[in-house]
Amino acid sequence: MATTPIEVLKFNLQEKQFPYFDYKELEILLETNDNDVNKATYKGCMMKAQEDGxxxxxxxxxxxxxxxxxxxxxxxxxxxxxxxxxxxxxxGQ
Incomplete structure (x- = not known):
């Protein structure tokens, strides 16, 4: 069974261990980054990096x-x- 870009994005962002985004937000994150999983992962990590102490x-x-x-x-x-x-x-030579 082939993995989808959303599943790869969820894996990269460690959504199982550190849930932050819902499914629709992951779709938007992927779409707004040209459907590039690495770019979307980078942006998602930056969003998760907000100060949360x-x-x-x-x-x-x-x-x-x-x-x-x-x-x-x-x-x-x-x-x-x-x-x-x-x-x-x-x-010209």
Missing amino acids: LNIGPLKTESNKEYWLNLAKSFKPKKTYNYITSMKRSD
């Missing part, structure tokens, strides 16, 4: 912001450059 009196929960930022790095789209690697002579 909490301090209430003596109780404190740590933020997992750095975890999501580090995971996002592995999916960050690579910049491509279109260089002209050869040039013609100006004298």
Whole structure:
């Protein structure tokens, strides 16, 4: 059975362990990133990286912001450059 882009996105974003997006939000995330799973994963990780630590009196929960930022790095789209690697002579030869 072939996996769908949504299933791959859910796996990459670790939605089973750290639920954050519902199915419709995952569809939108994928559609708004040209149906590119890696780009959508990067954006999803960046969204999950919001500050979520909490301090209430003596109780404190740590933020997992750095975890999501580090995971996002592995999916960050690579910049491509279109260089002209050869040039013609100006004298036409």
